[in-house]
Amino acid sequence: MQKATTIFPNPPSIVTSAAVGGKMEHEGPYGGCFDKINDDPYFTTDTFEKGESQLQKQAVRMALEKANLKEDDIDVLIGGDLLDQCVGTTYGVRGYSFPFLGIYAACSTMSEGLLLASMLTAGGFAGLAMAVTSSHFCTAERQYRMPLNYGGQRPPTAQWTATAGGALAVSPEGKAPYVRGVTIGRIVDMGITDANNMGAAMAPAAYSTIREFFEDTGMRPADFDHIVTGDLGKVGSRLLAQLGDKEGLDLRSNHLDCGLMIYDSDKQDVHAGGSGCGCAASMLCGHFIPELRSGRLKNILFVATGALLSPTVSQQGESIPSISHLVWLSSERGK
Amino acid sequence: MQKATTIFPNPPSIVTSAAVGGKMEHEGPYGGCFDKINDDPYFTTDTFEKGESQLQKQAVRMALEKANLKEDDIDVLIGGDLLDQCVGTTYGVRGYSFPFLGIYAACSTMSEGLLLASMLTAGGFAGLAMAVTSSHFCTAERQYRMPLNYGGQRPPTAQWTATAGGALAVSPEGKAPYVRGVTIGRIVDMGITDANNMGAAMAPAAYSTIREFFEDTGMRPADFDHIVTGDLGKVGSRLLAQLGDKEGLDLRSNHLDCGLMIYDSDKQDVHAGGSGCGCAASMLCGHFIPELRSGRLKNILFVATGALLSPTVSQQGESIPSISHLVWLSSERGK
Known part of the structure; x- marks a missing residue:
């Protein structure tokens, strides 16, 4: 492959x-x-x-x-x-x-x-x-x-x-943060059909892409300040960690999820967390990029996740294919 | 610009x-x-x-x-x-x-x-x-x-x-046809609101991209066997030619439209022609690419056009923004 x-x-x-x-x-x-x-x-x-x-x-x-x-x-x-x-x-x-x-x-x-x-x-x-x-x-x-x-x-x-x-x-030229690498995701469909449980549908796609990045590069989770997923929320984040556990990949120590960051889950009634294209995008553009620019963060993996369903096919009983693309962002340009 | x-x-x-x-x-x-x-x-x-x-x-x-x-x-x-x-x-x-x-x-x-x-x-x-x-x-x-x-x-x-x-x-390597160049389209919205008249909405986008390609390259329509639009149909094709006439760009002599090719307008009841992503894609993949591979065609511009509306925003009274991307295909690799 x-x-x-x-x-x-x-x-x-x-x-x-x-x-x-x-x-x-x-x-x-x-x-x-x-x-x-x-x-x-x-x-x-x-x-x-x-x-x-x-x-x-x-x-x-x-x-x-x-x-x-x-x-x-x-x-x-x-x-x-x-x-x-x-x-x-x-x-x-x-x-x-x-x-x-x-x-x-x-x-x-x-x-x-x-x-x-x-x-x-x-x-x-x-x-x-x-x-x-x-x-x-x-x-x-x-x-x-x-x-x-x-x-x-x-x-x-x-x-x-x-x-x-x-x-x-x-x-092509400029100051930090730098895009050091990318992994294009593959579509993963584990048969989840509940359109109210996107986290579960998307976690396997995030895991597949993260694992592939580490296999392709020989790097390890500890090489990064954070592995930042898009909107797995509570359910999906738990599943992602469990998928890592099974294969000895530690995705517990430094995992963050934009869906769990953007709202206060105690005070704001958002159930399993935030979601949507704007969730990961605003946390990246408003928080992580400035943190990397200042050098407070050195290296992160930004791994937004998408559930590729539509209401029409959901009503036809279809499961939810998902995808996750990965971007390695760094405060350093590398050698 | x-x-x-x-x-x-x-x-x-x-x-x-x-x-x-x-x-x-x-x-x-x-x-x-x-x-x-x-x-x-x-x-x-x-x-x-x-x-x-x-x-x-x-x-x-x-x-x-x-x-x-x-x-x-x-x-x-x-x-x-x-x-x-x-x-x-x-x-x-x-x-x-x-x-x-x-x-x-x-x-x-x-x-x-x-x-x-x-x-x-x-x-x-x-x-x-x-x-x-x-x-x-x-x-x-x-x-x-x-x-x-x-x-x-x-x-x-x-x-x-x-x-x-x-x-x-x-x-990156291989036989004809070759992709010699591309022009990324810009969104054009001339205020057309009739979702049953996509050709009129898309013609200005096609014209904008074609004109930009000729301006950027200094080439002329006569340098190509055909300028092939996607699915302007009868209405949009007429408009495209008129837009060219206004600025002295001859888009009549060698223009083809996949929407006017795919069906027999006399025998098949398709009104203003064919349309859809599959119209231009199948004519390109099934007809034009083999013709370029064989050398029967030397150079074409493939200029598929898209109407970027949705039923939701149409019902809200919005006009139809359109876009057109251009690809120059050739039987020769160039110098």
Whole structure:
């Protein structure tokens, strides 16, 4: 089998990033990490979907502004989201004139976007490549589960889709953090059919990609400050550790999950944790990238996870295939 | 503004391609170009969506078989489709163990997939990169417009979503055809709101990308045997030519549109032509790539077009943003 891991001889640099969020994300433990907060779930538009688009529009603009970049500096924008036909993205960024590549990776969108942005810059095809994504609690609930007005009960395994977005830009040259390597995920389907238990569906995909990275590189979990998954939540994080235990891979000591970080599980009623493309993206862009830039963190693996289901096929009784893409981020460029 | 066009100094090669289709595609003028025909719209499954997945599964398998490739030879598969959350792709290819990158570009999916596969191989990140996509009349109608059982009337501007799929593999080394260059499209939204007139919505995006390629390269339409758009159909093709006329760019002499090729408009009741990711993909994989391989065609521009709407935002009164990615294919590798 071919190696899915690429280690960059000349690691590209993340030159800017921005995180935007909603009211609940502001009230969470990392509320201070957001560059912009929107208290209105409609974002002053008249529908939740148009609101979600604003998250991406804002994240891109903030990321540009923070690095004094102009729209014309960006060679390509890579983006996607959870909504049908990725309209959070396309309507969010249509006002910009960037060359645009749409991606779909469910909640692993930011790791796929960052991975591709890194390859396109490292390969010499872009001087500055941007990645963006978002999610919105109200759009996701009515699309994947029930309209909010229905007032459906959420089981304990359910996660809370973050109303958040993140954008970043990658350049062949620049300061820390650096993208040292990436592993492209493979689709894993262990037969989970419960759309209210995404953590269980996604944990095997995260484990598969993490194990493959360590096999391909000969590195060990202890080489990293943290292994950061996207939104496995309580259920999926427990499963990930157990999968590691079985094969002697310690994924307990330094594992973090953005879904368990973004909200305060005691005070905020989110059941098994946060989720959504915007969860991992905003924690990466608002917290981890600044920590790596400052040198407070040296090395992390960013491993966002995506459940590749749709309501249509779920209603047809199908199980949930999942995927997880991995990005090795470092405060050092390497030799 | 940055150039969206990349010309490859060492053009990658398309080493295999396969096209699969349904009954109506078989009855069309290019029916003999398909590697596999499925007369059953359910593809022996119990739902149209599961049926569409079979198109991608088959296209990938046929493309591998035609070049005596094994699954392990593929370093990355890039795929997407029109269905919510791209389930035609994810459920179609989950049985393969390829590293997988999901993309969303509506009916321009094959040009985005081929563009990315070319960059990843030319950049040294993959030895063999595969791209796949599909569309299915019955899944698209019930998702974008009306369930078939409703028996809705289709206006003359409506197009017929092809039940078809295509897959191809790109390598840094190999025989013709070669991918000489690509142009990443920009999102264009001219305010069209009629979801039954996709051709009109997409023509400006196709024109924008084609014009940008000629500006970036200094080449002219006459340098190509054909400029091949994806699925502009009758309405969009007319508009494209008119947009060219306005700026003195001759897009009449050698323009072809896959949507006008795949069906016989006199005998098959398809109104303004074919459409769908599978339309352009199957014409490329089943007809144009073999023609370039044999040398009967020397140079074409493959310019698939995508309408980036969703039913949700259409119902909210939104207009239709569109995109078009361009790939220059040649029987010659260049100097």
